[in-house]
Amino acid sequence: MMNIESILTMRNLKKKFKGFALDIPELIIPKGFSTALIGENGAGKSTLFHLISGTRLDYTGEIDYFQGEKDEKKIRELIGYTSTSGYFMPNWSISQVGNVGALLFDNFDEERYQALLQELAVKEPEGKNKKEKRISKLSDGMRMKVMLASVFARDTRMLLLDEPASPLDPLMRDKLCAMIREYIHQGAGEKSAFFSTHNIADMENVTDYAIIMEKGQVVEQGFVEELKEKYVAVKGESGDAEKASRILFSFQQNSFGFEGICLAKELDKLAGMDVATEVPTLSQISVAVMKHYTSLQS
Amino acid sequence: MKKYLQSYHAFFPRSYMKWIIYLVYPASMFALFFGGQLLFDMMVLMLMMPTVMLAVECMIDMFVFSGFAAKGNAGRMEYMMASAKGRGMVNRALAVDWIRRLLYLLVLAAVVYVASLAKQGGELDEMLIKLFFCVLTSAAFLMSVALWIIRVIDNRAVQYGVMYMLLSLPAWVIMLLTKQFEMDMKWICLVFIVLFVISVAGQIWFLMKKVKEGYYDA
Numbered sequence: 001m002m003n004i005e006s007i008l009t010m011r012n013l014k015k016k017f018k019g020f021a022l023d024i025p026e027l028i029i030p031k032g033f034s035t036a037l038i039g040e041n042g043a044g045k046s047t048l049f050h051l052i053s054g055t056r057l058d059y060t061g062e063i064d065y066f067q068g069e070k071d072e073k074k075i076r077e078l079i080g081y082t083s084t085s086g087y088f089m090p091n092w093s094i095s096q097v098g099n100v101g102a103l104l105f106d107n108f109d110e111e112r113y114q115a116l117l118q119e120l121a122v123k124e125p126e127g128k129n130k131k132e133k134r135i136s137k138l139s140d141g142m143r144m145k146v147m148l149a150s151v152f153a154r155d156t157r158m159l160l161l162d163e164p165a166s167p168l169d170p171l172m173r174d175k176l177c178a179m180i181r182e183y184i185h186q187g188a189g190e191k192s193a194f195f196s197t198h199n200i201a202d203m204e205n206v207t208d209y210a211i212i213m214e215k216g217q218v219v220e221q222g223f224v225e226e227l228k229e230k231y232v233a234v235k236g237e238s239g240d241a242e243k244a245s246r247i248l249f250s251f252q253q254n255s256f257g258f259e260g261i262c263l264a265k266e267l268d269k270l271a272g273m274d275v276a277t278e279v280p281t282l283s284q285i286s287v288a289v290m291k292h293y294t295s296l297q298s
Numbered sequence: 299m300k301k302y303l304q305s306y307h308a309f310f311p312r313s314y315m316k317w318i319i320y321l322v323y324p325a326s327m328f329a330l331f332f333g334g335q336l337l338f339d340m341m342v343l344m345l346m347m348p349t350v351m352l353a354v355e356c357m358i359d360m361f362v363f364s365g366f367a368a369k370g371n372a373g374r375m376e377y378m379m380a381s382a383k384g385r386g387m388v389n390r391a392l393a394v395d396w397i398r399r400l401l402y403l404l405v406l407a408a409v410v411y412v413a414s415l416a417k418q419g420g421e422l423d424e425m426l427i428k429l430f431f432c433v434l435t436s437a438a439f440l441m442s443v444a445l446w447i448i449r450v451i452d453n454r455a456v457q458y459g460v461m462y463m464l465l466s467l468p469a470w471v472i473m474l475l476t477k478q479f480e481m482d483m484k485w486i487c488l489v490f491i492v493l494f495v496i497s498v499a500g501q502i503w504f505l506m507k508k509v510k511e512g513y514y515d516a
Binding site: 053054058073076077085087088090091092097099101105134 | 301304305313364366374375379380382383384387514
């Protein structure tokens with residue numbers, strides 16, 4: 001990695017469940033950038049987010065926050081965390097989340113929270129609809145919007161968003177990307193975002209750095225531009241498929257030929273074959289890496 | 299004090315819950331006690347009031363703290379768990395809730411005591427008063443047990459079942475203890491007060507332990 005400051009540094013991070021172990025010798029989250037955590041279901045993404053957010057404390061290893069910050073209260077104030085679980089008490093109303101947020105976090109801005117609810121179309125302008133739904137009556141997408149409003153209403157240094165895009169519609173995903181970009185931009189290098197996602201294509205335009213996890217371990221990481229130099233998308237004729245399958249990092253054959261991802265340093269080995277190459281998308285790279293390490297049978 | 303009340307109110311499902319708990323509920327209890335005297339004998343009312351209070355408190359708790367410490371419900375506490383102030387907020391809410399309940403119990407005891415004195419023209423029916431305090435203290439103890447169960451079990455049917463089962467117990471307990479063991483009712487009250495204090499302290503300790511456990515394996 002380039003010589004870049006870190007917002008989070010994890011060392012020898014271990015957490016065991018029955019049939020699963022998270023094991024991360026070292027992981028650095030760059031400061032001032034937007035980092036995506038990618039991996040299949042059960043890869044350990046949510047577990048890692050629980051450990052970082054401090055909502056789970058039973059792990060071994062070390063997490064260094066904000067380059068040496070030790071004050072737990074301050075750390076929790078500076079992290080804006082959303083999760084995939086219930087998150088709020090189900091009987092709370094949307095406004096009550098704001099009241100509780102102001103009690104829980106010193107940096108919570110209630111006015112900004114109310115403005116964000118309107119901006120995200122969770123709540124209509126004052127007077128239009130006085131009756132508010134309870135959290136338990138909201139759809140998954142609406143609940144995620146409330147979580148996002150509660151997090152963006154705070155003056156944090158790092159967003160820690162666990163699969164924020166999954167329950168959102170395409171329009172809202174676009175809005176989320178814009179909000180994250182704005183957050184990073186306003187931070188002028190001091191604010192960072194770290195989010196997990198299965199919607200890689202939708203989130204690619206807001207991803208500077210990508211981390212790919214499989215079976216509790218980090219199997220690939222790097223700035224998106226670096227990854228796009230490291231891997232090459234390849235398409236070729238059926239006649240070369242067998243030979244190419246032994247060289248490519250990930251390989252898929254169809255009735256017209258084959259396609260796959262090749263490590264750029266291995267590209268020379270394809271010499272003599274009739275192949276076309278192009279720069280892969282982050283989604284293509286991620287799927288290729290996940291396929292390479294998965295235990296999922298194809 | 300404001301912080302304590304805010305923490306408690308954070309668990310109210312709706313803002314009108316404040317009106318119900320601080321106004322409608324006490325006013326209804328007063329109305330029942332004083333209005334009921336037109337229909338029932340004073341003795342019936344004195345023995346009925348603690349049992350009614352037990353039922354109302356259980357119903358209120360089903361809407362306020364219902365199942366918050368139940369197994370598998372740690373996820374719904376994540377917003378609080380993500381904050382350094384979350385555990386303190388839960389602790390304060392539980393404490394204020396019990397202080398409020400204790401105050402209501404004391405007010406009920408005082409009102410009934412004064413009203414019965416007035417009814418007897420200044421002469422105290424000692425037996426009736428003792429019986430009332432026995433029912434009140436046993437109801438307070440059973441209330442603490444019922445709320446403990448309601449807060450760790452997230453199942454409305456079980457919660458109602460617990461409430462109904464406990465409703466008739468205060469009267470039965472008193473009858474059994476006085477008949478079988480011929481105990482002095484003063485001692486029965488004392489035993490229930492001690493049990494009540496232990497149960498409330500134990501409950502707060504247990505619930506806070508459950509909240510803390512949420513930070514460990516879910």
